[in-house]
C-alpha cells in the first residue's frame with residue numbers, strides 16, 4: 001500500500017481540476033480535442049496536436065498496455081518507504097500515455113505490451129491516484 005502523501009504534493013489548477021475530481025469519483029478523465037479528435041493527457045488548455053483550445057473532458061476506459069516500466073529501488077521523502085515499486089508508462093486505449101505505478105503484480109510477470117487496467121488508490125486526505133494492475137490472463 002502506498003504511504004499517505006502530503007496534501008501539498010497535489011497541485012490543482014483550473015486545467016487539471018476536472019482530472020482530480022474525476023479520480024475522487026473513481027473516473028479516469030482525459031481530454032479530447034473537438035477540432036482534431038485526438039485524446040490529450042496531461043490536462044492542459046491547448047491541444048498539443050493542433051493548438052485548438054476546444055478541449056472537452058471524457059472518461060477513459062481505464063484499459064491500456066504497458067509501454068515501458070522500471071523498478072524503483074531507492075526513493076526519497078514520502079515515497080521512500082514504498083520501495084521497491086514499479087513505475088510505468090502506460091498507453092491508454094485512447095492513445096495517450098501516462099506515468100503511473102503498477103501494483104499487485106509479481107514483477108517477474110510484467111512485460112512491455114501486457115494489458116493493464118486502472119485502479120484508484122487513496123493516498124491521502126482528498127487525494128486519489130490512478131495506478132494500474134495487470135489484466136488477468138485466461139489460461140488455455
Ligand SMILES: [Zn+2]
Pocket residue numbers: 033034035036037038047048049050051052
Ligand atoms: Zn487538436
